[in-house]
Each structure stands twice: as structure tokens, then as C-alpha cells.
Amino acid sequence: xxxxxxxxxxxxxxxxxxxxxxxxxxxxxxxxxxxxxxxxxxxxxxxxxxxxxxxxxxxxxxxxxxxxxxxxxxxxxxxxxxxxxxxxxxxxxxxxxxxxxxxxxxxxxxxxxxxxxxxxxxxxxxxxxxxxxxxxx
Ligand code: SF4
Ligand code: SF4
Numbered sequence: 001x002x003x004x005x006x007x008x009x010x011x012x013x014x015x016x017x018x019x020x021x022x023x024x025x026x027x028x029x030x031x032x033x034x035x036x037x038x039x040x041x042x043x044x045x046x047x048x049x050x051x052x053x054x055x056x057x058x059x060x061x062x063x064x065x066x067x068x069x070x071x072x073x074x075x076x077x078x079x080x081x082x083x084x085x086x087x088x089x090x091x092x093x094x095x096x097x098x099x100x101x102x103x104x105x106x107x108x109x110x111x112x113x114x115x116x117x118x119x120x121x122x123x124x125x126x127x128x129x130x131x132x133x134x135x136x137x
Pocket of ligand 1: 012013077
């Protein structure tokens with residue numbers, strides 16, 4: 001996927017390319033943290049201290065998840081149960097910008113991404129059209 005093409009625009013108006021850049025930054029920090037743990041021999045430490053085992057397993061699972069490459073919203077990445085994607089595809093919309101106003105389904109998304117980021121992007125698509133997205137980013 002060309003991450004700067006309009007295909008990187010998710011149904012909700014988030015830009016998957018931007019998300020992948022943020023995740024790349026998180027991955028780097030995870031790698032740094034893993035290196036720091038290796039330096040203190042954390043695996044041996046976990047074997048010695050029983051109550052750490054479950055916590056360490058949880059840490060490994062969560063960080064492994066972050067290390068997996070997301071294919072992007074249009075390739076079924078992100079939340080597999082996303083109601084926004086389901087609704088927009090059912091209406092055959094390229095993005096929710098085609099709806100008159102953003103609905104209640106966005107409330108939980110605002111908590112993570114902030115309403116400004118999403119609304120700015122939706123307004124931009126409405127005023128400039130989705131086809132100019134790849135040129136202007
Ligand atoms: S899965 Fe839903 S919330 Fe996530 S980027 Fe796609 S449309 Fe937006
Ligand atoms: S109702 Fe409109 S804004 Fe809400 S998810 Fe469906 S297409 Fe998007």
C-alpha cells in the first residue's frame with residue numbers, strides 16, 4: 001500500500017500512514033526497553049521471582065502485538081469490529097465525510113485520537129475532495 005495515497009485514508013478520516021509512523025516510534029521504544037531488560041538479564045530474573053512470570057508474559061504478548069505490522073484500515077487492519085468501517089462500507093462511502101455529520105460512533109474514537117484531528121481531516125476531505133489527498137500530504 002502506498003501510504004501517502006488516498007488508500008491510506010481510513011473510513012473515519014484517520015490517516016493510516018500517520019498511525020504507522022506513530023507505531024514505528026513506539027516499536028523503537030519497545031526495542032530500547034527490551035534491550036534494557038536484556039542488560040539486567042530479565043529472563044533469569046523472572047525465573048527466580050515467581051510472581052513476575054505472569055506479568056512478564058503479559059508484557060511480551062502486548063509488545064509482540066505492537067511489533068506486528070498493521071495492513072491499514074482498508075485491508076482490514078485496526079479494530080476488526082469497527083462499527084464505523086462497517087457502516088461506511090455498507091453505505092458504499094469512501095469515508096464518513098460523505099455523511100452529513102459525524103455520528104455517535106465517533107465518541108469513543110475521539111477519546112483516543114482527539115476530535116480535532118478527526119474533524120480537521122474530515123473537513124479537509126469535504127472541502128478538497130479525497131482525490132487530492134495523496135498530493136497534499
Ligand atoms: S478500523 Fe475504524 S476506527 Fe480504525 S481506522 Fe478504520 S475506520 Fe477508523
Ligand atoms: S453514520 Fe455516517 S458518520 Fe456514522 S459511521 Fe456511518 S457513514 Fe460514518
